[in-house]
Amino acid sequence: MSLDKRKVKILKAIISSYIDNAEAVGSRTISKKYELGVSPATIRNEMSDLEDMGYLVQPHTSSGRIPTDKAYRYYVDDLWRKAKISKNPNLDQLMEIIEDKSNELDEIFKNSVRILSQFTKYTSFVVAPQYKQSVIKRIQLVPVSENKVLMLIILQTNIVKQVMLRLSRPIPYNQLEKISESLSEKMYGQRLEDIDKNKDSLIKELYYTRESNSDALMELLPYLMEHISRFEEVNVFSDGITNILELPEYNDVVKAREFISFVEDKTSVAKLLQYNGEEDLDICIGSENKNRELKDCSLITATYKFNGKLIGRIGVIGPTRMDYNNVISTVKSISDAINEIISLNFNGENKE
Amino acid sequence: MSLDKRKVKILKAIISSYIDNAEAVGSRTISKKYELGVSPATIRNEMSDLEDMGYLVQPHTSSGRIPTDKAYRYYVDDLWRKAKISKNPNLDQLMEIIEDKSNELDEIFKNSVRILSQFTKYTSFVVAPQYKQSVIKRIQLVPVSENKVLMLIILQTNIVKQVMLRLSRPIPYNQLEKISESLSEKMYGQRLEDIDKNKDSLIKELYYTRESNSDALMELLPYLMEHISRFEEVNVFSDGITNILELPEYNDVVKAREFISFVEDKTSVAKLLQYNGEEDLDICIGSENKNRELKDCSLITATYKFNGKLIGRIGVIGPTRMDYNNVISTVKSISDAINEIISLNFNGENKE
DNA sequence: GTTAGCACTCAATCGATGAGAGTGCTAACA
DNA sequence: TGTTAGCACTCTCATCGATTGAGTGCTAAC
Structure with a gap:
């Protein structure tokens, strides 16, 4: 047959x-x-x-x-083979909505998942990049008040992270400049991962090569280190979780609750998006998902890149009975938009 | 009787x-x-x-x-009168959880609502302060790359807001310093509200009193203005919205959906917390709420202050059948913690 | 003033019944 | 040989009535 x-x-x-x-x-x-x-x-x-x-x-x-899942798989493959996935034509428009005026990467991701779940009516996620591989370009201290200093950690990618430091005693302005310089010098070109690994020996080293300003520097250093450690935390953004309450398959509160408690757990979602293949666009239908909890769901994800290097995934999760055409094209469009925005705003790791 | x-x-x-x-x-x-x-x-x-x-x-x-609501009102008033509300003793511990290492106000609020809904098992909110009344202390430009500059807007309260600017052409480092100074000079002591109102005339004024660096300055100015406008947006943080799915009164998905779509609407929540009396602690039971949607809910809110000035509210919403003792004491403790953190980290408007 | 006893009420549960949607099979037809 | 009309059959779902049980209100006795 x-x-x-x-x-x-x-x-x-x-x-x-x-x-x-x-x-x-x-x-x-x-x-x-x-x-x-x-x-x-x-x-x-x-x-x-x-x-x-x-x-x-x-x-x-x-x-x-x-x-069955097999039917959806056939359906999706057929759409794909015949290039029937309709492209969302408004890349520029999408970019405009997603791009954040204050140019914060996190805001860009938040906007992306918001739009994604608005367009698809399902739940959407993005795993923000981990900065392990990132390299420090410069460290700048900015005085805020007598006993507060803002430390800016500027990465090669032009991402800027900030920590507010409370000082035990004021540091004069010109000394701050000097500390900025010597910190920048020490840290320039170092990968965050390596700094985090070797923090003890780094602190020791800085201690022994101390200069006139070293007391103040030694006070600030632990803050810097702690903040760098915190960069390692996985950060997941999601949106539209409650959209599933609109679906007839989740008319049962118990079922809805199960789904929600699964997707609200950032660790499980991070895992989901992390080990989900290296394909640019990945479609996982029902039982193809490794998680038992998602056997009635489909997961559509796409990658985004930093300087050509795959760094994270954005995706939508919904019932296997989803409008694949719309979801796939939306996920694709939005990941395109994110890639475009990133490449426009955040330079490559080793350029410049 | x-x-x-x-x-x-x-x-x-x-x-x-x-x-x-x-x-x-x-x-x-x-x-x-x-x-x-x-x-x-x-x-x-x-x-x-x-x-x-x-x-x-x-x-x-x-x-x-x-x-009835009357019974709950009696019950709560009685608890109150007899000072039976148990104080949460771990203010220090709470502060430690809530206080954010990077010292961002937004993070403090996010942590607060997270803890609040974890402790109460209900939905919690906070309206972040609007900055209308805030006064600019200094503006600092920090070079990030050839064509990118980070603009830091430092307020009297020591809150720092940032905007990343993309330049059409590079500005030399020493000129950035000068622009920072002249911007700071012009903006010092001005209320954001006033700047936003008079932005056109301010731009004009700066244009006519131009100095050597005015070209670059004029390029940056619109960014600053736009960002200041965005400060005006009301910002609501919430957490634990899906907690209600655990409650038997919301076993019906339709009811749950109604509740969720109400509390997910930031505008309505902002209104709720805004016009909710000036009392330090406010308890609104069932039909005492003006919103028809909340006739089966109780709302417990507390204020937080900036420099003695009431500036926002934090609160919990749950069924009228709530554990008032626990909710009231938790809301009170957390608002205390927030107040403590704010007064420790962010100075008053007109001090210094 | 308190309480035991009892009739009464009403929601929830269970089982039976019938309607309706849909199938599979068969036989007839092009 | 593939297609179709007809019909018996199956299974869910909604409806209806009877039953159960929790709880009340009233009355009469303590």
């Missing part, structure tokens, strides 16, 4: 109908709504074949049929 | 039982679980009286009774 043209047509009609209504579809519905030129009886025969082939299942004997 | 001692005892028992179980309570339950030394029949008579007095209602003739 093979998937001849008519079977494909019927299968697609069933999938399409089920995506729209979340209700098992019967032969009559198909023959009425989709013009196939054959009677319900014929369609019934074909549906029976499709069931044998593993594309459909019947929840119970006298109900219509619903698509 | 008056609230004699026994009636009070019974009323409190009923409220307490209903808070725990969310189920209408009957006379037998009371006589068994709470030692009152009287029979169910007697309790029934008293309950009937309490119903006449408006403290209880019966969902239907043959069910137990549930407390």
Whole structure:
């Protein structure tokens, strides 16, 4: 038995109908709504074949049929093969919405997931990049008040991280400048990962090569180190978690709660996006997901890059019965927009 | 008919039982679980009286009774009057959790609502202060790369806001210093509100009193202005919205959805917290709320202050059947902690 | 004033019933 | 040989009535 043209047509009609209504579809519905030129009886025969082939299942004997994960996989691959995924044409417009005026990477990600879940009506995530591999360009101390100094850590990528330091006693302005310089000199070109690893020996080293300003410097150093350690924390942004309450499959509060407590756990989401293949665009349907909790969900993710290096993923999670066309094109468009924004605003690691 | 001692005892028992179980309570339950030394029949008579007095209602003739808003009001006032609200003793510990290492006000608020909803199991909010009244102390430009400059806006309160500027052409380092100085000079002591109002005339003024570096300055100015405008946006942080799914009163997805879409709307929440009286601690029970959507909810809010000036509110929203003792003391403790942190880290408007 | 006893009320539960949607099979048809 | 009309069959879902049980209100006795 093979998937001849008519079977494909019927299968697609069933999938399409089920995506729209979340209700098992019967032969009559198909023959009425989709013009196939054959009677319900014929369609019934074909549906029976499709069931044998593993594309459909019947929840119970006298109900219509619903698509299996295999059916969705076929559907998506077909869309893909025929390049039928409609491109979202408004890349510029998207970029404008996503781009943050204050140029903070975190804000860009927050905007991205917001837009993503607004467009898809599902839950969306992004894992913010970890800065392990990042390299320090310069450290600048800015006086704020008598006993407060803002420390700016400027990375090669032009990302700026800040820590506010409280001083035990004031440091004169010109001395701050000097400390900035010597800190910058010491730290220039170092990877955060390495600094974090070797912090004890670094502190010792700085201590022994002390200069006139070293007391103040030694006071500030631990703050810098602690902040660098905190860069390592995984940061996940999500949005639209409560969107699932609109879906009939989550009409049951218990089910909704299970889903929500899974996706609210940043660790599990981070894992999900982390080990999800290296493909630029990844589509994981139902039982293809490793997590048992997601066996009724599909996960569409795309990568974003920093200087050509894959660094993180953005994605949408929804029921297997999702509007793949829309979700895939939206995820793709938004990851494109993010890549564009990053390459415009944050330079490569080793350039300059 | 008056609230004699026994009636009070019974009323409190009923409220307490209903808070725990969310189920209408009957006379037998009371006589068994709470030692009152009287029979169910007697309790029934008293309950009937309490119903006449408006403290209880019966969902239907043959069910137990549930407390009315009036009952909760009595209950809370009584707790209050007798200073029975247990103080959370770990102010220091709380402060440690809430205080953010990077000293960002926003992070402090995020931590606060997180802790608040963790402790109470309800939904919590905070409205971040608007900066209208804030006064600029200094503006500092920090070079980041050839064509990027970080503009730091340092307020009298020692809050630092930042904007990343993209330059059309590089500005030499020493010129940046000069621009910082002249911008600081012009802006020093000005209220953000006033700057925002008079931005056109300010730009004009700066244009006519131009100096050698004015070209670059004029390029940067619009960015500054736009960023100042954005300070005006109300910023609401919330947490624990999905906690309500654990409550039996929201077992119905439709009800849960209604609640969630109300509290996810930042505007409505901001309004809620804004016009909610000037009391340091405010308790609004059920129908006391102006919003029809919240007629089954209670709202506990507390203020926080900047330099003695009331500036925002933090609060918890939950079912009228909430554990008032715990919620009130937690809200109070956390607002205390916030006040303490703010006064330690951010100085008053007109000091220094 | 308190309480035991009892009739009464009403929501929730359970089972039976019928309607409706949909199937599979068969036989007839092009 | 593929298609289709017809029909018996299956299973869910909604409805209805009976039953159960928690709880009340009233009355009469203590």
